Amino acid sequence: MSPQTQTVPQMSSPAGHRDIRRDLLLIAEHVAPGSRVLDVGCGDGALLEYLAREKQVDGRGIEIRQGGVNACVARGLSVIQGDADSDLPDYPDAAFDYVILSLTLQATRNPRKVLHEMLRIGRRAIVSFPNFAYWRVRLQLAVAGRMPMTAALDDPWYETQNIHLCTIRDFDELCVRDGIVVEQRIAVDGHGNRGGWKLDGTAANLFGAQAVYLLRRH
Numbered sequence: 250m251s252p253q254t255q256t257v258p259q260m261s262s263p264a265g266h267r268d269i270r271r272d273l274l275l276i277a278e279h280v281a282p283g284s285r286v287l288d289v290g291c292g293d294g295a296l297l298e299y300l301a302r303e304k305q306v307d308g309r310g311i312e313i314r315q316g317g318v319n320a321c322v323a324r325g326l327s328v329i330q331g332d333a334d335s336d337l338p339d340y341p342d343a344a345f346d347y348v349i350l351s352l353t354l355q356a357t358r359n360p361r362k363v364l365h366e367m368l369r370i371g372r373r374a375i376v377s378f379p380n381f382a383y384w385r386v387r388l389q390l391a392v393a394g395r396m397p398m399t400a401a402l403d404d405p406w407y408e409t410q411n412i413h414l415c416t417i418r419d420f421d422e423l424c425v426r427d428g429i430v431v432e433q434r435i436a437v438d439g440h441g442n443r444g445g446w447k448l449d450g451t452a453a454n455l456f457g458a459q460a461v462y463l464l465r466r467h
Contacts, residue, residue: 269295269296269299270295271437272351272352272377272437272459272461273295273296273299273351274299275377275435275437275461276296276349276351276375276377276461277296277299277300277303277304279347279373279375279433279461279463280300280304280306280347280349280375281304281346281347282304282305282306283304283305283306283307284304284306284307284345284346284347285306285307285344285345285346285347286300286306286307286308286309286345286346286347286348286349287308287309287310287311287340287344287345287347287348287349287370287371288308288309288310288311288349288351289310289311289333289337289348289349289350289353289363289367290311290312290313290333290350290351290352290353290356291310291311291312291317291321291326291328291349292312292317292320292351293317293320293321293324294310294312294317294320294321294324294326294328296349296351297310297321297324297326297328298324298326301326308326308327309327309328309329309345310326310327310328310329311328311329311330311331311332311333311336311337312328312329312330312331313330313331313332313333314330315330318330333350333353333357333363334357334358334359334362334363337363337366337367337370338366340366340370341370342369342370343369343370343371343372344370344371345370345371345372346371346372346373347371347372347373347374347375348367348368348370348371348373348374348375349374349375349376350363350367350374350375350376350377351375351376351377352377352378352379352401352459354376354377354378354413355378355379355411355412355413355414355415356410356411356412356413357412357413358412358413360413360415361423361427364376364423364427364429364464365427368429368464368465368466372465373432373463373464373465374462374463374464374465375461375462375463375464376461376462376464377459377460377461377462378415378420378459378460379399379401379402379411379414379458379459380401380416380417380436380453380454380457380458380459380460381402381414381415381416382416382417382418382454382455383399383401383455383456383457383458384455384456385397385399385458386399386402387455399458400458401458401459402414416454417434417436417450417453417454417457417460418450418451418454420460420462421434421450424462424464428466428467429464429465429466429467430464430465430466430467431462431463431464432463432464432465433462433463434453434460434461434462434463435460435461435462436453436456436457436459436460437457437458437459437460437461438456438457438458
């Protein structure tokens, strides 16, 4: 059965949440209050701080950049400097309720291994990534013949950290191949418009600028 897909407007954060990206708020909607959370590639800690404040989670973080770790510590968060590719195997099985990876999967050296480590150490995984099959990406490649740049892919090719870009269809096929259950999928329109129709897999792959997945093991 295909996972449920919704179109969610990519708009400014609601009043009171100006310091957190809209896509992070979408991720936060999937997290149950009081749960144990590991945010991998947590950046400046905006999501962890929000979850601690609004949902009273027991949150931990891993961030590869020292500047990000410093920002998290300044927020009073429990974050260590680490690398998703090499440090996740150190965590015990089922140590967390949720393991989150926001707009980072495509920057890992071994995304498939990282995904399975997330599902090993968490009851559920929440993953978001830019969709390389988004229509604006296709158009820039077809018409200009150059590596595309969008709101979700905003670095030039010679500065990007992305090394394993994928599409929504690619990710769906990986989940099927590896027996990963997709509980929910949200496709975020790059224009921020909510369509009057539900996106099936094909439409999500064309019109979704980003995707957010809620995953669990079989």
